[in-house]
Amino acid sequence: MTSYLFQRLAGTLPVLLLISFLVFSLIHAAPGDPTLLLLGEETNAAEIARAKERWGLDQPLYVQYLKFLRAAAAGDFGKSFKYAEPVINVIKTRLPATIELAVFAIIIASLLAIPLGVWAGAKPNSWIDNLGTTFGLFGISMPSFWLAIMLILLLAGVLNLLPTSGRSTYGIAGPEQTGFYLFDSVVQKNWPAVWDGLTHIFLPALALGMNMLGILMRVTRSSILEVMNEDYIQTARAKGLREKNVVWRHVTSNALIPVITVVGLELGTLLSGSIIVETVFAWPGSGSLLITALNARDYPLVTGIVMTYTLAFVAINLIIDGLYAVVDPRIRY
Amino acid sequence: MIITRRVLATLTAVTCILCGALAVQAQSRVSIGVTETIETHNPYGDSVSLQYGIYSEVTGPFCTYSYAKGDFEGRLAERWKVENPTTWIFFLSKNYKFNDGTTVTADDVVHSLMNRVIGDPQSKQKASVAPSVVKAEALDKFTVKITTDKPTAPLLSFLCDRLIVTSKAAFDKYGRDAADREHMMGGGPYQLKELIPGQRLVLQKRPDHPDAKKHPNAPDEVIYRIMREPEQRVTAFLNDEIQIAQFIPPHMRQRIEKNPKLRIAPIDSVEIMFLAMQPKPPFDKKEVRQAVCDAINRDQIIATLLEGFASRLDGPIGPGQYGYDPNLKPKMNYDPEQSKKLLAQAGYANGVDVELQTPVGRYTLDKQLTEAMIPMLNAAGFRARLLTPEWATLWANVQKGTVPFYYMGRGSVQDPSAALHQYFHTGETPRIGYSNPKLDELLDKEQQEFDPKKRRQYLSQAMSILTDDAPACFLWRHKLLWGLNSRIDYKPLPDARIYAIDMAVKR
Numbered sequence: 043m044t045s046y047l048f049q050r051l052a053g054t055l056p057v058l059l060l061i062s063f064l065v066f067s068l069i070h071a072a073p074g075d076p077t078l079l080l081l082g083e084e085t086n087a088a089e090i091a092r093a094k095e096r097w098g099l100d101q102p103l104y105v106q107y108l109k110f111l112r113a114a115a116a117g118d119f120g121k122s123f124k125y126a127e128p129v130i131n132v133i134k135t136r137l138p139a140t141i142e143l144a145v146f147a148i149i150i151a152s153l154l155a156i157p158l159g160v161w162a163g164a165k166p167n168s169w170i171d172n173l174g175t176t177f178g179l180f181g182i183s184m185p186s187f188w189l190a191i192m193l194i195l196l197l198a199g200v201l202n203l204l205p206t207s208g209r210s211t212y213g214i215a216g217p218e219q220t221g222f223y224l225f226d227s228v229v230q231k232n233w234p235a236v237w238d239g240l241t242h243i244f245l246p247a248l249a250l251g252m253n254m255l256g257i258l259m260r261v262t263r264s265s266i267l268e269v270m271n272e273d274y275i276q277t278a279r280a281k282g283l284r285e286k287n288v289v290w291r292h293v294t295s296n297a298l299i300p301v302i303t304v305v306g307l308e309l310g311t312l313l314s315g316s317i318i319v320e321t322v323f324a325w326p327g328s329g330s331l332l333i334t335a336l337n338a339r340d341y342p343l344v345t346g347i348v349m350t351y352t353l354a355f356v357a358i359n360l361i362i363d364g365l366y367a368v369v370d371p372r373i374r375y
Numbered sequence: 376m377i378i379t380r381r382v383l384a385t386l387t388a389v390t391c392i393l394c395g396a397l398a399v400q401a402q403s404r405v406s407i408g409v410t411e412t413i414e415t416h417n418p419y420g421d422s423v424s425l426q427y428g429i430y431s432e433v434t435g436p437f438c439t440y441s442y443a444k445g446d447f448e449g450r451l452a453e454r455w456k457v458e459n460p461t462t463w464i465f466f467l468s469k470n471y472k473f474n475d476g477t478t479v480t481a482d483d484v485v486h487s488l489m490n491r492v493i494g495d496p497q498s499k500q501k502a503s504v505a506p507s508v509v510k511a512e513a514l515d516k517f518t519v520k521i522t523t524d525k526p527t528a529p530l531l532s533f534l535c536d537r538l539i540v541t542s543k544a545a546f547d548k549y550g551r552d553a554a555d556r557e558h559m560m561g562g563g564p565y566q567l568k569e570l571i572p573g574q575r576l577v578l579q580k581r582p583d584h585p586d587a588k589k590h591p592n593a594p595d596e597v598i599y600r601i602m603r604e605p606e607q608r609v610t611a612f613l614n615d616e617i618q619i620a621q622f623i624p625p626h627m628r629q630r631i632e633k634n635p636k637l638r639i640a641p642i643d644s645v646e647i648m649f650l651a652m653q654p655k656p657p658f659d660k661k662e663v664r665q666a667v668c669d670a671i672n673r674d675q676i677i678a679t680l681l682e683g684f685a686s687r688l689d690g691p692i693g694p695g696q697y698g699y700d701p702n703l704k705p706k707m708n709y710d711p712e713q714s715k716k717l718l719a720q721a722g723y724a725n726g727v728d729v730e731l732q733t734p735v736g737r738y739t740l741d742k743q744l745t746e747a748m749i750p751m752l753n754a755a756g757f758r759a760r761l762l763t764p765e766w767a768t769l770w771a772n773v774q775k776g777t778v779p780f781y782y783m784g785r786g787s788v789q790d791p792s793a794a795l796h797q798y799f800h801t802g803e804t805p806r807i808g809y810s811n812p813k814l815d816e817l818l819d820k821e822q823q824e825f826d827p828k829k830r831r832q833y834l835s836q837a838m839s840i841l842t843d844d845a846p847a848c849f850l851w852r853h854k855l856l857w858g859l860n861s862r863i864d865y866k867p868l869p870d871a872r873i874y875a876i877d878m879a880v881k882r
Contacts, residue, residue, distance in 0.1 A: 074767035078774045081422065081499055086804075089502050096496060125415055126497035136573070191606050199610040206611040208574055212598050324601045326573035334414060334573070337767055 050363070054356045058349070062114065065348045066107050069341050076123050076339040097123055110345065119346035124338045129346035133328060137350070138221030139209060140320070140327030144312040146243050147251030148305060155255045156301065159262025163297075164289045166267060174259055181256025186315065190249040190322040197245060204241050207324040214238045246323040250316055254308045261304045265297035272296070299366060306362035310355035403880040405594040405863060407873060408602040408617040414572045416556045418539045419491045419498040424786065428872030429576065429599065430539040435471055435479070435563035435586075438535040440789045442695055442869055447531045451479060451540060451562060452519075457825050460526035467517040470585050471562035473542050479562040481513035486543035488521070495551070504537045506793075526823035528830055532697075532790035536872060564590075564876045565597065575600045578875060592864075592879035599873075612637065612858045619865065620858035621873075624739065625682045628856055636861050641854040643686050645696060645869045646786040648738065650731070650748075650848040651798070651807050653779040657729065661844060662721035667729075668707050668848035669714035670755035676747055677851060680740055684854040690842045691849050695869065697790040698834035705843050714755035723756065732762045733782040734769055739853050745782050776805025787870055792822055795837060799846060809846040 077093040094100045098109065113120055119129035155178075162174035198206040205211070210223055215238075216230040224243070227235035269275065270293055278292045279285075313328075320329035328347055335343035411425040418430040431437075436450040449455075452465040471479040488511045492504050507530070510522040523530065542560035549558050559567045564586040565578040576599045580587050587593065600617060602608040605624050612620040613634060623631065623639060631637050650667060652658035658667075677685045689706040692699050718724070729752070733745040745761055752759040764772070772778045785794045796803050800818050801810040814837055821833035841847070857867040864879040 072768070073764075074771040075774070078771050079767060081502055086502060086506070124421075126417065126420060191604070194604075194607055194610055198614065202614050206607050206614070206616060207602055208600060209571075212569065212575060212577055322604055322607065324574055324603065324607070326571055330573050334412070339767055339771075 047360070050360055057356065058352060059111075061352045062111065062345070062349060063107070065345050066110060066341075067103075069339070069344050070103055070106075072339070074339045076341065079338050080123060080340075110342075114349070119349065120342035122335070122343040122346075123340045124335065124343065125340075129342050132331070132343060133346055133350055135221065136326060136328045136331045139223070139325060140313060140316050140329055142222050142224060143243060143246055143250060143316055143320070143325060143327060144309060146247035147254065147312050148309060150244075150247050151251035151255040151258055151308075152305065155258035156262050159259045159301075160266055160289065160294055160297075162259070163263040163266025163270065164285075164293070171263070174263065178256040178259040178263075181252045181254075181259070183256075184252060186249050186253060187318045187322060189252055190246070190319055193245050193249055194322075204245055206245075207322075209239070209242050209326055210235070211238050211242075246319050246325050249322075250312060250319045253315070254304075254312065257308065258301065258304055262297065262301050265300045266293055269293045269297045302365055303362060306358050306365075310351070310358050313354055314351050402595045403592075403882060404596040404598065405619060405875065405878060405880060406598040406600055406617040407619040407621065408608040408611055409599050409621050409873070410601075410603055410608075412573055412601045412603075413570065413576050413599070416559075416570060417495075417497050417551075418541060418555065418559075419495055419500050422499045422503050424871050425599070425873075427537050427539070428874065429578070430561075431536055431563070431872070432565050432874055432876065433559065433563045433567050433578065434540050434561035436536055437465075437484070437538040437540060438531060440532070440535050440870075442789075445695065445697065447535050451484075452534075455531075458520075460823060460825065461523045463521045463523075463530060464514070465519045465521065467519065469517055472584075473545075473560040473562050474566045474581060475542075475545075475560060477542070477544065479540060479542075480516050481519045482516075483543045483562075484519045484538075484540055485511045485513050486546065487540045488538065490543075490546070491541065492538070497551075500537070504533055506533060526825075528822055528825050529790045529792040532793065536870070564593070568596070573601060580875075586876050590876050590879070592882070593876045594878055594880050597875040609858070612860075615860070618860040618863050619873075621855075621871070622739075623856040623858050625684045625856065631858050638859050638861060640857045640859050640865075640867055641684060642857065642867045643693065643695065643869055644786075644853045644855045644871070645788050646738075646784045647688060647692060647788050647794070647852055648782070648784045648850045649688075649691075650850065651773075651778075651781050651783055652846060652848075653776065653808050654810075654846065655779055655808075657721070657723060657727045658779060660721040662717040663723065663727070664845040664848075666714040666717040666721070666755060667752065667757075668845050669710045669717065670752050670757070671748055671848060671850065672709045672711075672751055673707075673850055674709065676744060680743055680747055681851075681853070684739075684856060685851040686854065687851050688849040691795065691838045691847075692788060692791050693852050696788055698831050698838070700831070700835040700838070703835060703839055703842065705839070707842060707845075707849060711751075711755050718756045726756045726758050728758045728760070729780055730760050730762050731780050731782065732764060732769055732778050734766045735763045737766050738782075738784050741782060748782075773806050774804065776808050789870065791834065791838075792818075795834075795841075796822070799841060807846050811840065811844060814840045814844075 077090045081089055081093060098106055110120065117130065121127065122129050122132050125132050158174045158177065162171040165171055194206050197204050214235045215223060215227065216232045216235060219226045219229065224236060224239040227239055275288060275292055278288050316327060317329035317332055320327045321333050332344065332347045335347065409425055411423050413426055413429065415421055438450050438452045439448050441448045451468055451471050453468045455463055455465045458464050467481060467484065473479060488505060488508065492498055492500050493508065507523040507525055507527045508521055509524045512520050514520050540562065545554040545558045545560045564584040565580055568579045569577040578597045580593060580595045602611060605627060608620045609623060609627050609630060611617045612631065628639050631639055652664050652667065657663045673687050677683060677687060686693055690703045731745055731748065733741050735742045742763060749759045749761050769778065773781060773783065788794050796818055798807050799809050799814060801815050817833050817837040821830050821837065824830040824833060855867065855871060859865060862881045865877060
């Protein structure tokens, strides 16, 4: 296991290097100049030249990249042009909100998709299967920005059940400790803040998790269908086990591997997919930060956020690989 | 006796609780849905309208532009005088105090201007607030001398509502970042209570402030909530989540008008919208530029797509803007036949290919409005095509001078001097690349002329040349639609700045 882990870690280095090169070159190749976008309309040529020198943009691109690599190796992504703070610090303040949102999106998606997928797979071609399949297709097909607006219109507008945007109501939260608003509120036993946080997170999490819900439901269904035909399931039935026990204990546990893979991969996708949803719901996470950074052509911040997402993706994949061995004892590294 | 005492004690306690509850209820709070975002604790770290407005309120505007009077008014700087064309003297009010009780002095103004706006490497405001300022010095505790590198008659248009005055003592004691983040000192009627970048900013009224005493019904707390999506702002406004909604798109106003507790307040923006033309073929010929201007039916566009929520511009600026001349000649007109003739005169009787570039989503209905211009241009003989690049790309290319024909807005035009120099003075910026020695002379003169009457004359003559030579077609100023709850009495400002002290909450 340890040697496998080292092997995988070594394999991630070229991936990170390649991604860093691609992001760095693409963002610099994109039209737009941060000095022109950040310094206001009345800026003159001398001001622009000074800003370029200060931000190192007057140097050749390969020099800028090599400097970036050297600093990144020490965990430093440079200083944001817009915020004038180390990129790591800027990301640190915004990442907890995104992680909180992604985790909630996964919880909502899993709670709905897995039971629905199991029922649909256990009773193929039944009404529940048709309903689940339609629901899954609905989730996959809907663009998150459209769904987000529709949810605001329906649940916040027509029914007036939930707030339209933001992460919390002013004046309810206690002092920030970890940056995870709900976690902090639970630790502080500030129940009004917990409820407030839940009402704020529900709409963006649902909008974000809907696509995953569809995928997860379909994967669970097909995985259940596959396992249902295995010999050991027939054996379990022959032993006289009740169908409910067969499905939930024997079929579901064996059908979980592809589901875990999808959950893992989707967690990475959710981090990056939150960009649109965060913008629509004014969720102060790293996704909306990326939009701000892109609009300002804040090269260090864009590169830093994308590299953070890449690292998260790689780490999640590693964890998923580890989980395979826990779920399925046949898998050994 | 004991029972009586207990009853009295209970009654007193209940009364106190009720008083407390009433006191809490008496606190008024207004939430405002805004489209821009404040992303940094450094008041000098960004150069956007919302940032200037909010921090001007926290720190007390240095001076302000009164749209009612059409002139600048004193605030922290009570009055001023021009000592010579490059030297201004500002006399400060002695009543402005920071929220720690210390008095705002000339040292704070000098520090804010020289160390923060100009000297701070994080500052993004040098060009917008102090483009020609080379020196600021305190003559005494309440007098500041500002020196410019060239005569700058419109200096007030840069300083007023933009110069943010922060505490020098707090800066020296805590250092820049801690002073901005944890000890934000201001001399204004509100103080900063909370800033969550990308989500909200909260201000709290300082009841002891002279302006707060003058405006007892101004809200005790103001929450600026970032809501970029119009649908979100309108929904939150209808649900009373916010009591003021910035920039309602015209097509959504009916949903609001149906609710008797809500109203729409339209206000002419000071942002001028125009079509800019680089004087390169085919726009190197004056007739072609004039043909473009004659081809656009501005009244029809305003009446239909904009549902009347815009004011037509017959020249570069409109009523309420400094230097506006209602008798300006020539005036821009819609005349498609004249447009065809001009195009033929320019040697394009068989038409000419042009590509109009527009941002998408930056200005009200920008894409739809320019889409409507295409058939109008084609009817006049152009073969026009619409391009819609991403804003960052378009803006960078405009600033480099590589976009021949584009739809654009220029905001903060209370005084048109900076905008006219920026777009039309030779060599100032490559945005249009236009050059006209006569116009340059007039613009130089107006910038150095401190007699308001003469300055207005120079501006008027310069704008007359622009309307005739048509390096740009001036189209309209949008009417910005604000959603206001009936509990709030407030008149929005044309420059979209929001001053909570001017609001009155019905209690």
